[in-house]
Every structure is written in C-alpha cells, then in structure tokens.
Amino acid sequence: MSNAENFEDVVKSRRDEKVAEFDLIEKNVFHRLHSLLHRTPALVPLIVLVVACVVFGLINANFWRISTLSLIFQQIGIVGILGIAQSLVVLTAGIDLSVGAMAVLTSVIMGQFTFRYGLPAEVAIAIGLAAGTMMGAINGVLVARMRIPPFIVTLGTWQVFLATNYIYSANETIRSQDIEANAPALQFWGTAFNFAGARVTLAVVLLIVLVAIMAYVLRHTAWGRHVYAVGDDPEAAELAGVPRKRVLIQAYALAGFFCGIAGWVMIGRFGSVSPSASTGILGNIQAITAVVIGGISLLGGRGTIVGMFLGALIVGVFEMGLRMAGADAQWTYLLIGVLIIAAVAIDQWIRKVSS
C-alpha cells in the first residue's frame, strides 16, 4: 500500500515539475489559505471586522471611543440573539423566517400577561419563554414530521405569529414608565453598569454569555455534533444512528426559546412593549444577514456561532461607522449587500474541495 501511495506521489510531483516555480508557490499559498478557511470559516468575518474597525477609526477618531464600541454591542444585542436562533436552524440546513415575529410576540405575551392578567412579571416571563419554545417546536414538527420545507413552514408561521401579535395585543403599547413602576423584571436586561468608563447593559453580557454557551454546546456535546451531521447530510446522519427528526424539532424549539429571550431583551432595550417593533418584520432578514456574513453556510452543516456573532458585529460596525463618517444610511445597506454576496461566494469557494 505505502509503495503504491508513494508511486502516486511520484506521479504528482512529476506533473508539478512542469509548472513554473512561481506558479507553484502561488498555488501553495492559495491552497494553504483554502485549507485554513476550510478549517476555520469564522476567519473571514474576523478579518473583515478588524479591517472595518481600523478604517472607520481612521476616518473618525471618535469611533474608537469605548462608549461608541459599547453602543455597537448594545445595538446588535437583539439581532445577535436572534442570530443564535437562526444559526441553530441554518446549521440543520433549514431557515427560520419567523424569528423576529416570535421575539415580538413573546415580548407582547410577557407584557400582556403582566398587565392584562396581573401575573407577577417573573411568571409572565417564564410563560413568554415557554411560548417562544412552543412556537419554535411547532416549526420543528412541521419541518421534521410533516416534511414541509423550512422556508415554507416559517414563511407561514412568520405571518401567523405576527398577525397573532397584532390581534392579541390590539396594537397597544405598554409604556416604559408603567413597566418600570409595576414590573421592572421585564426591563431587567436593560439594566446598565459602568465598565471601563462606558455604560454597558446586561443585554450585552447576556449576548456574549449565550454565544459562549452555544459555541460550547455545538462543539462539545453530542447533540451539537448531531445538529451539524443532520445539516450536512441528513440521510447519512440517520443511517449513522442520529435521531434526525428529534434533533430537528429540538433545534427549532431551542431557536424559539432564544427568540423568547430576545423578546425579553427587547423590552429592556426599548423600555416599552411595542407590538409594532420593526424586529417583527425585519428581524428574520437581519438575523439571516448576520448568519451569512458570519460564514455559516445556508446549505447547512458548516460554520460557527462565533462567526455569526462576528457577522452581527460587522453589520453593527458598518452602520455606526458609516453614520459617524456622515454617509447616507443607504450606503450601509449597499455595503452590507455586497458583504452578503461576498460571504456566500467565499463559502462556495471553501466548499470546493481540491482533490
């Protein structure tokens, strides 16, 4: 065997001899870069993030103030948590269009259960989180058991959850001042503290902790590996003994739970409970953007939560940086659009395995 292998090596190196030396080196560098990215796809967003920070810092020195950076983290708090939910689903080769709607509906449930039915805020929060988990589980059951494509399922439930939100809440906003006086627990994640001279909210800490927990779960538990396997090749996973349907339902349900947390965080950030928050309509696209820029493959099975986190940060940094540079807001969208396409192009390139 080893002789035969060697034989092949000889053939290979002979073929290479004909190639100019410069070409060879270039190919080598390229190949190395390829295999490096193949192993750690989160490197791409990391590089983009660092470059963006340096450039924006050069344009406007205020960008590097700790308060600006803390603000960026606060602004991506909700998208980041929705991004965790989205990552879980996308890793299983699915997509969840209902994340924003679930978040808004759970925030409304938490608010209304406190103010309409007079439950203690803590109980209402628990009910809200349970409702989020249940909504996610509904998505999961429809995808796994009814075999409806995830795009269709969540396109439907997105509308259903959003309409339920408007009908149930009667579009009534619960005011920040009322919440502060009667149910401060709802605003818990908006609590701010001083860190290195800047005010940081607990929501920022929560986001970082959740990213760390989910990075651990996906990397270091059997369930996490099963999520990747199901997204990579569902048939293979099933034949290898992974309970595919159960993993799918759990992934969607957990995504719903994270949306519930996002709903709670929303109350902390906006102060009020607002059924007409833009997140209900735009949350899904924002989360998918973070996921894609973060190097998670929409075809499933590839990418990391940390990458998604970097992706969300990139969006936040671009928005803030361009605004501080005085650019029209539309430039942000234009550049983010370019980033999305570039990210997917790189993903395709990484997938091409040189044989």
Added chain:
Amino acid sequence: MEPLLKARNLVKRYGRVTALDQCDFDLMPGEILAVIGDNGAGKSTLIKALSGAVIPDAGTMWLDGAPIEFSSPNDARAKGIETVYQTLAMSPALSIADNMFMGRELRRPGFMGNWLRKLDHKAMEDFARKKLSDLGLMTIQNINQPVETLSGGQRQGVAVARAAAFGSRVIILDEPTAALGVKESRRVLELILDVRSRGIPIILISHNMPHVFEVADRIHIHRLGRRLCVVDPKDYTMSDAVAFMTGAKEPPADVLAA
C-alpha cells in the same frame, strides 16, 4: 457448524412486487459470504432486512441461534451488526473522529460529562487513531480533518474501520469497491481480508465478479427474490456464477437451495 446469522422464509412485498419470496440466508462464523444477483433480484432488500432498515412481512431471523427482530438500523447495531452503506453514511464536513462516533459519542467522566454533557474528544480521537492504524490506514495524518478532504478509498477505509470498531458480530459491506479505482479497490479488499482475520464474518454485496471470487469463502446467488444456490468459488468459474445468476444455466442439484 451452526450459522451465526440465519434467516428462513423472509417475505417482503412492495404493493404487487415481491422483493423477497420465501428467502433463506445463512452466514457462517468467520466467513466472507458474497451476495450476488442481478439488478432487481432483491438482494438489497435482503441486506436491508438483515441490517434492520427494512422490516420483513414474514419470516424469521436468528442471531447465534436466538430469534431476533429489528425495527430500525439501531436495533441491528445494538446486536453488533454493522453496515457500511454504499453511500458510506458519513458527514463530509465533520472530522474522521466525529464520523466514527456519530450517534454513539463518548462523554467525559465526572461532572463535565454528566452535567455539562462534555464530549471526550481526546478519547474518541485516540480510539479512532488506534482503529485506523490497526487496519493499516495511518496514511491519514490528521484524525480531525474533515472526511471530505479524504480520497474515495480513504473514506471507504474510515467507514470500514467504523464498522469494524463497533461491529462485534457481523459486518455488512454494500458495494464497497463500486466507486473506487483499481488501486483503492485493492486496498479495500485487503482491508476486508484483514477484518475477517480478526474473526468477524462479513457479508459482501458486489457486482464485481473478480473481487467476489478473490475474497469470498462462499457465494450466495440471489435470483427472483430468493436464494438460488450457494457455491464455493473454488468449484465454479465466474461465468458459471453469472450464468446461474441470470438464469442462463441451471445450477447442479447438490448446490441448489432447499
């Protein structure tokens, strides 16, 4: 000698089509049994019944003389019957170690494993490395490299190593050389002989007659949903086997199945 794995009168119908028609099967301890048959003869249904992927409508199976019933591949696996599917059933983006332990991961002992469900990556990697080098597959340098970066033969090797590592009783190989080049096929055939030398019997499904005649101890010829005959490759030629299999020639009475 009693067969290790035995089946009698297996029946499986798909609507009007009878895929298995009172089919019998015997696998002796320590042998390589090749299963050959024309396309549509029902050999893959037979294999699926033996590996738990298909539940037969009628018939009985015994493992070590004890009757067995499978409702999923996991049941068969729990009894020590491992299958290497033609598609290999591996996740391309995951590492060799991840793939070897997919669905039966090892957890850390103590608090980390019991409460934080932390996987024991090191133990799994060591085990995978050991199994691969046992089978002479250590041309693979990095146990953490994704399976998709391996060549076809290496992937087959990993899949066989996975089956050999966990298959304590029977290993079923479905067309292991179909997608491979000459050199890699050789390597896999050596691997099959290597596994047998450890005392584990192998069921080999293949269309490749030279490969079958090279490694098989006995050949189960499947025709029209049942076992036509079992022959010894030393007594018959490849063209005889093909003739039996296609019905061009009647096998002699002494090898005909009852």
Added chain:
Amino acid sequence: MTRKLALTSAVFTGAAACMIAFAAPAAAADVSACLITKTDTNPFFVKMREGAEAKAKELGIGLKSYAGKVDGDNETQVAAIETCIADGAKGILLTASSTSAIVPSVQKAREAGLLVIALDTPLEPIESADMTFATDNFLAGELIGKWAAASLGDKAADAKIAMLDLDVSQPSVDVLRDQGFLQGFGIDLGDPNKWGDETDPRIVGNDVTQGNEEGGRKAMENLLARDPEINVVYTINEPAAAGAYEALKAIGREKDVLIVSVDGGCPGVANVADGVIGATSQQYPLLMASKGIEAIAAWAKDGVKPQASEGKSFFDTGVALVTDKPVDGVESISVEDGRKLCWG
C-alpha cells in the same frame, strides 16, 4: 317520488335561505364605503377605523376596511381601490402609503363616480383627491417648535437639536412636521419640500425611526454618538419619542433634554404627563374618519362634495398642543384635557 320531492324542496329552501342571507346586508346598506389605511397595526389607523365604523353604523352605511401590509405598501392599496370600484362602493377614505404613486388609481375611482377622500395624508398633488381631511401637520410641527423655543428662552440660540424623522423616502407628513417644527423654532428652512437640507449649525443631524420605539432608540443613539450634548429632540411621533427617551436614559441625560412630538395618542399623552415628552401636538383621527363617512353619505344622497377649510387646501380636523408647561404666546391644552381626547 316523494323522496325526490323532498330533496327538491330542500334545495329550494336552502337556495332561498342563501339568497336572503346575501340580500340582507345589501338591503340594510345600499350605500357602501371603503376605508383604506397604510397598515392595520398602527393604533392611529385602528382608531381611525373605529371612528369610521361607528359613524357608518350610525348612518347605515356598509363599510369595508383594507390595509397595506407595511407602511409604504402601495400595491395592496392599489388592489384595494380596484376592489372597491368593482364592489360598487360610493366612496373611498384613503390614507395613502405612497402619495404620488397611488394617484392614477385614485383617478380611476373618481372616473367611476366614487368620492375619494384622503385622510391624514394629502396626495400629491393635493387636488388628486376630491377632498383631504387632515391635521395641519405643518401647524402641528410649528406649535411644538414654538413651544420648544419659548421653553428654552435665551438658550434657544445655542440649542443642539436632534431631528428624528420617519423614513428616508420623506413622505409629506414627515416633511411637514419636520419643517413646521424648524419654522416654529426659528430656523431658516432650505427647500420646504424636503427635510435635511438646512444649514443651521444648531441642528446636529437627522435620522429616521420608522415611527416606532425600536427606531427611535437607535436613531437617538446614532445622533448622540455624533454629538452627546444634544438638548432638544424633535420626534415624528410619540413611539419614536419614547424610544429616544430610553436612549437618553441609558446615558443618564433624560432629565436635561427637551423632547417634543406629534400625535396625541393615549400612551403619548401619558408620557407628557410623566415628563418623558415635553409637549405634543394632538391630532384627531377619529374625527377625520367620521367626517369622511359623513361626506360619503352626503355624496351618495345629493352628490355634494365637501368643502375645504377657509384659507386652506384641505379640511382641517384640528390640532392642539398638549402640555402641562404652557408658555406665553403658544396656545395649549392641559394633559387632563388631552387625555379625554386621545386615541389609541
């Protein structure tokens, strides 16, 4: 035979029942009207619908309500107008999402003999509709601008102003309120048909909010990042104001910044009472809708079109400044009175 007879009579009875069921509402309201709002999620439009429904019931008019999916959704509104024409409605009450793109469809409706009344948002040009029943949004802005300037007194000369607008597409209501505020505050306008082209250094910047808390908070944060010393905040509506307040609170500046807004929704008025918002200009959507239904009833009966308010190109449904800190020279009503008149 008897069986067949029984069957036939059953079919007839059923058919008759159906006909009665269909005929009944038509008989009760042979005049029908349509209400087409930007969305059905904004409390402003919810209240508008309530006002229209109540009036329609009172006058025995059949009312059908339509709404766009999101603000700016022109297609759904076009489809709704087509449906109303086909349905034989006598008139349409419309809050247009896209004030100029909707005009050809409005034209078709008018040609088909329907009375089209623009509610709240004037079309472009304003005479595209038979009449506009609206708040004078420029006046609404002007009131809060004057109030803010008067409240600051001498400090108005070096105020730092954040402008929290609605949307980059600059719908007319967005422009009118913004420009009204600036005029009232005493800032020279650039082109009065758009916001954001003023050169006065007191303006720190404009940002858009989509008119909700989420957008309000983010826009405020962005402008604070540009200049943390902002002390006057104009907001397009009260949810945006509530969001801006949260952003100010996060950096501990909520007490020394003056926030003004427009709308007069009940949560907004409550926020004036709590000192979140200094003053807000209250408008009356319920009145717009009920007046609109009355106009359609009159049109159906005698073919009379409504008239514009004196000196204006539209029918002004009124606006009032709500604050508990009245200033000289600007008329206002108390929070107490504002509460009685609020919507949502």
